[in-house]
Amino acid sequence: DDWRASGEKLLGEALAQAQAQGVAAESALRCDPGLRVCDLILQEASSAAVGLIVMGTHGRRGFSRLTLGSDAELVLRESPVPVLLVRQPEAQAPA
Secondary structure, rough: HHHHHHHHHHHHHHHHHHHHOOOOOOOOOOOOOOHHHHHHHHHHHHHHOOOOEEEEEOOOOOOHHOOOOOOOHHHHHHOOEEEEEEHHHHHHHOO
16 A cells, blocks of 8 residues: 555656646556566557557666666567666765
């Protein structure tokens, strides 16, 4: 329940931010413990006939970037529609 509540809050904030910038956007929260996140995203993209998938990524660099299997990478490879990956801002070092 905590995960669902956090997800609903995050999606609501992201949707409001997109709409405030004039972007026509919709969101959907899906949970299925039997499926990987990437599979749920791809299912939703196909069934809802979306035009673009926007998702966050950790923005890893170097060797960790070469590691295969992340949800973002799998969605990017398999998506039937364009995917926009948004890198998470790096934490600021204390001054």
